[in-house]
Amino acid sequence: YERFNVAIDGPAGAGxxxxxxLVARKLSYIYVDxxxxxxxxxxxxxxxxISYLDEEQVDQVxxxxxIELIPExxxxxxxxxxxxxxxxxxxxxxxxxxxQYSKLKGVRTRLSDLQREMALRKGVVxxxxxxxxxxxxxxxxxxxxxxxxxxxxxxxxxxxxxxxQVTLQQLEHDIAERDRLDEGREISPLRRAEDAILLDxxxxxxxxxxxxxxxxxxxxx
Ligand code: C5P
Numbered sequence: 001y002e003r004f005n006v007a008i009d010g011p012a013g014a015g016x017x018x019x020x021x022l023v024a025r026k027l028s029y030i031y032v033d034x035x036x037x038x039x040x041x042x043x044x045x046x047x048x049x050i051s052y053l054d055e056e057q058v059d060q061v062x063x064x065x066x067i068e069l070i071p072e073x074x075x076x077x078x079x080x081x082x083x084x085x086x087x088x089x090x091x092x093x094x095x096x097x098x099x100q101y102s103k104l105k106g107v108r109t110r111l112s113d114l115q116r117e118m119a120l121r122k123g124v125v126x127x128x129x130x131x132x133x134x135x136x137x138x139x140x141x142x143x144x145x146x147x148x149x150x151x152x153x154x155x156x157x158x159x160x161x162x163x164x165q166v167t168l169q170q171l172e173h174d175i176a177e178r179d180r181l182d183e184g185r186e187i188s189p190l191r192r193a194e195d196a197i198l199l200d201x202x203x204x205x206x207x208x209x210x211x212x213x214x215x216x217x218x219x220x221x
Pocket of ligand 1: 012013034035036038039098099100102103127128129130131178182
């Protein structure tokens with residue numbers, strides 16, 4: 001059968017990356033974590049001391065950056081100019097600023113172009129905020145995954161609590177704020193594509209979500 005592309009969008013902490021990785025594994029497709037790419041740029045800019053307020057400089061620097069995603073066994077590695085920066089991209093500092101860099105036109109154009117290139121030969125499961133609407137509007141399968149803010153904060157908390165000093169309340173606040181910025185930005189805001197299937201995962205576990213998506217993929221093709 002013909003290979004196809006799967007777009008999975010939704011707000012922060014909905015479990016998209018865990019689910020997308022498992023769906024890709026089941027289909028023997030390639031998983032592309034676009035959030036990791038925005039996070040990598042954010043981390044790089046912070047390290048270079050380039051503020052998101054200096055859009056001109058961000059644009060200029062982002063044009064020459066080499067960004068690579070390397071699929072590994074469990075985590076996806078992200079390299080910037082050949083340097084593996086995967087361990088840094090999930091920090092609270094990066095999470096706290098990523099939406100500010102992500103709204104910039106130069107950043108979005110550069111990453112969307114790269115992402116389209118990665119999906120050209122099909123057989124990709126890509127997760128993010130604007131995949132179904134902007135990056136791959138022709139994706140054969142589109143899913144919009146949500147869950148309540150409380151549930152999303154709880155999932156993140158369980159992931160992060162060993163690595164960072166953080167309270168559930170703080171995470172709830174951070175996630176709500178990131179959603180607000182991602183939904184409110186001018187260029188390709190977080191939004192369900194009209195033809196995307198809405199999947200509220202508040203009361204579903206990971207396997208149920210994966211099964212729902214994979215069985216939808218089967219009926220589709
Ligand atoms: O998915 P994740 O939480 O890692 O994404 C981090 C941030 O990257 C999002 O909050 C959003 O600001 C940005 N992003 C985006 N477009 C995408 C993927 C992520 O703007 N396709």
